[in-house]
Amino acid sequence: MTIDLKLENGKLLIGDQLIPAEIGIDDGSIVKVSRIVHEHADERVDLKGNIVLPGLVDVHVHLRDFKLSYKETFETGTMALAAGGVTCAVDMPNTLPPVNSYRILVKRIDEAKGKLYVNVLFTAFPSKRDILKLVTLTYFFKIDFSRTNFLDFNPYNEGELSEVLSKVSSKTIVVAFHAEDTRETSGSWPMKASAETSAVKYILNWLVKFMNRYDGALKAHICHVTLPSTVKLILERKRKLKNLTMEVTPHHLLLSKRHLGKFKSIAKVTPPLRSSHTRRRLLRYFSEGLIDIVASDHAPHALTEKAEDVAKAPPGIAGAETMLPLLLNLVNKGVISLSLIKRVLHDAPCKLLGLKHDICEGSKAHLTIVDMKAKWKIRGEDLYSMSKLTPFEGVTVKGIPSITIVNGMIVMRDRVVYENVKPGEVINEWRRKGTVS
Numbered sequence: 046m047t048i049d050l051k052l053e054n055g056k057l058l059i060g061d062q063l064i065p066a067e068i069g070i071d072d073g074s075i076v077k078v079s080r081i082v083h084e085h086a087d088e089r090v091d092l093k094g095n096i097v098l099p100g101l102v103d104v105h106v107h108l109r110d111f112k113l114s115y116k117e118t119f120e121t122g123t124m125a126l127a128a129g130g131v132t133c134a135v136d137m138p139n140t141l142p143p144v145n146s147y148r149i150l151v152k153r154i155d156e157a158k159g160k161l162y163v164n165v166l167f168t169a170f171p172s173k174r175d176i177l178k179l180v181t182l183t184y185f186f187k188i189d190f191s192r193t194n195f196l197d198f199n200p201y202n203e204g205e206l207s208e209v210l211s212k213v214s215s216k217t218i219v220v221a222f223h224a225e226d227t228r229e230t231s232g233s234w235p236m237k238a239s240a241e242t243s244a245v246k247y248i249l250n251w252l253v254k255f256m257n258r259y260d261g262a263l264k265a266h267i268c269h270v271t272l273p274s275t276v277k278l279i280l281e282r283k284r285k286l287k288n289l290t291m292e293v294t295p296h297h298l299l300l301s302k303r304h305l306g307k308f309k310s311i312a313k314v315t316p317p318l319r320s321s322h323t324r325r326r327l328l329r330y331f332s333e334g335l336i337d338i339v340a341s342d343h344a345p346h347a348l349t350e351k352a353e354d355v356a357k358a359p360p361g362i363a364g365a366e367t368m369l370p371l372l373l374n375l376v377n378k379g380v381i382s383l384s385l386i387k388r389v390l391h392d393a394p395c396k397l398l399g400l401k402h403d404i405c406e407g408s409k410a411h412l413t414i415v416d417m418k419a420k421w422k423i424r425g426e427d428l429y430s431m432s433k434l435t436p437f438e439g440v441t442v443k444g445i446p447s448i449t450i451v452n453g454m455i456v457m458r459d460r461v462v463y464e465n466v467k468p469g470e471v472i473n474e475w476r477r478k479g480t481v482s
C-alpha cells in the first residue's frame with residue numbers, strides 16, 4: 046500500500062517525554078504512528094528530530110472580511126494562522142455587518158468556504174430573535190460586555206440574559222464573554238481594571254444561578270483575562286462549576302503599559318496592557334498552570350487606522366503568527382514546559398470545542414510541528430496578516446512552528462504558506478452534517 050505522506054524522524058510529546066516516531070498520513074487521516082512507518086509514501090518529509098504536536102487551536106480570532114476586508118480577509122487571516130502553527134481557529138462575530146442573525150451567519154459561512162487555510166468555527170452574538178435558528182449552525186456564542194450594541198437584549202439584566210440563553214439550555218453551547226463592565230467607567234479606552242473585576246463577578250454570579258436552574262450543558266469561557274485577581278475569582282468558582290474556562294493572550298503575559306509608551310497605538314488593545322507588576326504575576330499564574338487556554342485575540346487593523354494617536358486609533362493586536370513562537374521562546378527560557386503549551390493550545394481548546402486532534406491512527410491529520418532550535422526575528426513586514434504591525438517588532442524568539450498540517454495537507458513549511466493549498470474547512474458544516482472532526 047502506498048500512502049500520501051510520511052513524516053520521518055519526528056518526536057512525539059508523551060507526557061513530558063519526547064519519543065522518536067514516524068507518522069503516516071493517507072486521505073487526510075493519520076493511518077500509522079510508530080517508531081518506523083514501513084509503508085511507501087508519495088511524499089516523505091524528514092522532520093530532522095523536530096517535535097510533532099497535535100494541531101493547535103486558537104479560540105479567539107477576528108478574521109474580519111465582509112466590509113472590514115481592508116483590515117484582513119478570510120485568506121490573509123487564515124494564512125497568518127497557518128504561519129503561526131495554528132490548525133483551527135474560532136472567528137469572532139464583531140464584523141461589519143455583525144454576525145447577530147441567522148442570515149448573516151449563513152452569508153459568512155458561504156463566503157468563507159474555499160478560502161480557508163486552516164479550519165474555522167464561525168460564531169455569533171446570541172440574538173433573542175434568532176437564537177433557535179443560530180444554534181443549528183453554530184455552538185459558539187459571544188457576549189461582549191464592553192460593546193453591547195450588537196445584542197438585541199441587555200446582558201447587564203440577569204433576567205434577559207437568562208431568558209435568551211435558556212432557549213438553548215438543552216444544547217451544548219459555548220458562551221465566550223468579553224468581561225469589561227462599561228458601567229464602571231465611561232466606556233472609553235482604557236477601561237479601568239475594576240471594569241474587568243466587576244464584569245467577571247457579575248458573570249460568575251449569574252452563571253451559578255443559571256446553572257442551578259438549568260443544570261445544562263452551557264460552557265462559559267472568559268476571554269482575555271488580564272488580572273491575577275480575576276484568575277483567582279474564576280479558579281474559586283471553577284470548584285463549583287466544571288464547565289468554566291478562562292483564556293489569556295500572549296500580549297497580556299509579555300507586555301505592559303511600558304510598551305504602550307514605546308509602541309503607542311500598535312500596543313493599544315482591549316483590555317489594556319497592565320502594569321509590569323500585574324503582568325509578571327499573571328505570567329507566574331500561567332506558568333503554574335492556573336490558566337486554561339492561551340488565545341491570540343488576533344485583532345488586525347489597517348496601517349492608517351493605527352497611525353492615529355492612541356486616543357483615536359482602534360484597539361487590537363494582530364497576534365496569530367507570533368503567539369506560538371513567543372510561547373516556544375518561553376519554553377527555551379525555562380519559564381514554561383512544552384507540555385503546558387500542549388495543554389493550553391490543544392487539550393483545553395479541543396475540550397471546549399468538542400474537537401479531536403489527537404495523534405492516533407484513525408484521527409484526521411491536524412498537526413503542528415515545532416523546531417525548538419530555530420530562531421526568528423519578528424518583523425511586521427514579514428507577517429502574512431494584512432496588518433504588518435506588531436508590538437513584538439524586533440524581538441528574536443527561539444522556537445518556531447516549522448510545519449503546519451491541516452486535514453492531511455502541508456499548508457506551511459519553514460514560514461512559507463503554500464498559497465494554492467487551502468485545506469481549511471468550516472467546522473460549522475461538520476455540525477450540520479453530524480460528523481465529527
Ligand code: NCD
Pocket residue numbers: 107139223313314315316342344345360361362
Ligand atoms: C478586538 C477587535 O478589534 O475586534 N479588539 C481588541 O482590542 N481586543 C475586540 C475585542 O476582542 O474586544
Ligand code: ZN
Pocket residue numbers: 223268269315316
Ligand atoms: Zn474582547
Ligand code: ZN
Pocket residue numbers: 105107137342343344
Ligand atoms: Zn477579541
